[in-house]
Amino acid sequence: MYPTSPIISAKALTRTYSPGTSTIIGINEINLEVFPGQIVVLKGNSGSGKSTLLSLIAGLDHPTRGELTVANHDLKTATPTALTRYRRDVVGMVFQSFNLLPTLNVLENVCLPGLLAGHPDSRVRAKANELLEWLELKSRLHHRPSELSGGEMQRTAIARALINDPTLILADEPTGNLDSCNGKIVIDLLVDLNRHQGRTVIIATHSKLADPYATLQIYLRDGTITKKTCQR
Template sequence: MSFIEARQLRKSYASADHEVEILKGINLGIEKGEFISLMGPSGAGKSTLLQLLGALDRPSAGEIIIDGKDLSRMSDKELTLFRRRRLGFIFQFFNLMPTLNVLENAALPCFLDGKSLSSVRGFATETLERLGLGHRLDHRPHQLSGGEMQRVAIARALVNKPSLILADEPTGNLDSKNGAEVLSILKNLVKDFNVTLVMVTHDKSAAEVADRKVQLLDGVVV
């Protein structure tokens, strides 16, 4: 069995008078330490699939098994803990907290898990230094460039030492230089931490960096 298995995964949304099926039976296996790029036209359901894999939403049918655990058998509370402790999320718009500094933003998932800043300061600082942000720990997000903000978001995604990172267009808001830098950081951390990475992207050259490209079309993997 793969590290991640999606089987006959379906997701529909109710519209005015009927159900619209977005994902129409996705079958996908992803290995531990694999870097997958997920491509497809706008509206194909890439973000929807990522949300299901990240247990942010439940499928209409089918199953997702991550590291042997069937997500459909977990309660909402168990899923919350699973997300906090095992997953890292990176978004297109960084989603940093404007009132927190760089170090606090990176440590946020640990705060949510009831840990103190002092207990994670060491690892969070180390991770930020590794990403070239050691001299920015006290800065607030508005004092950073886009590339720096995304690197803080990457540090935040790593702070709980996740086994799976889900990234939705992490370079979508960066210029080509910062985008390339973020991609090379992502590629290296997959290698160094043996973490699994699923990255949605519209950018063909970004997708090339991954170990495997997955294409979503009309609700199925092609």
Template sequence: MSPVIELAAVARQYDLDGTPVLGPLTLTVAPGTALAVTGPSGSGKSTLLNLIAGLDRPSSGSITVAGERLDRLGEAALARYRRDRIGMVFQFFHLLDDLTVQDNVLLPAQLTGRPAAAARARAAELLELLGIARHRHAYPGRLSGGERQRVAVARALINRPALLLADEPTGALDSAAGADVRDLLVDLHRAGQTVVLVTHDAGLADACADRRIHLVDGQVATDSGDPATSAAAVTR
């Protein structure tokens, strides 16, 4: 089975005369993997996520996600890729306050032109699965932080993406709501969803991921999927 993510000698450099903020980095992620990306601030975590999301372009190297060669796509094609192939969950939810929960979840499906009845059935399925069906006609401002993050996850999953990207998904939540989102990510992974999770929270990474890479100065310092780097970390 082909990897969901393939990065080959990818580097991102903003200053032409400076050190790359990321890479060169080679990485493959198999379908069904939950990968946690950790590291200190400035280590390249967000840059890596933005490259995989097609929100940024590599200075060199190639990026293939779900069969799409991102570094060769124009802006319109990248927008379609983000719409059709991936789901994204952010720290601060980015829900539309003037839309109901159901309408927030339906929005990506409407943008892809999915039949309305099928989209509504998928939204109902997700809201039930995530335990927020009773809030489908409520507005986001009336929900708790944990409930809003569940809405954001439902919105990210409505088009059945090959890949779910989560950027500090518990960073704006209290401990109880954070635990709810952690359990949700665990359940999604168990159901076979491929996930890339960027987090400063080692506990979240340990609970949700079956593979973990730790970035330092734009390089992979350790990779639990690579015995060589894992052994090197133990001997330090």
């Protein structure tokens, strides 16, 4: 069983956008609780609100209305500085397009969040080497992203997401740019992080690869939750 207090708590969470005179609803009145150690899979068509919800949980965006608390951080009222610290220390993000910095090599890309968090260089380096060895990228340490395959890039992104030991891993279409074989490897890694390290993982995806491992599946349509499926 999961601990009684949720790591993510959303109440009537709403995000709207107003480009010009019209108003677009990103997500509308969402209520959600995620407990530590869960694997949550967000499902839905394009524009259903998966990425909006993920960006709010990641502290990349501000809610328009409602409440959102993640790991005891009130993201509705958080200042920009507090959000920066939150992104650095609490969450690790994996993206569809990998989002590695092209001028940095693999090792530097992985080390960067640790250095930004103010951790000592030697510790960050050791941790990065450990992660990259685990992800079978030891031979690619000094390669730039342009010299890597899609799978290698995504594994590098996973290493970067883990460098600061986040309690929450957020993955936005992590298999979207990968072939099925590499996609499975990435999902297996995320599941492994959940099962063996106890990290909470939230994956927004169209793919069914993660479905068997999900402890909670949330279906979104037009910014609202249409269905929740709990599995154990």
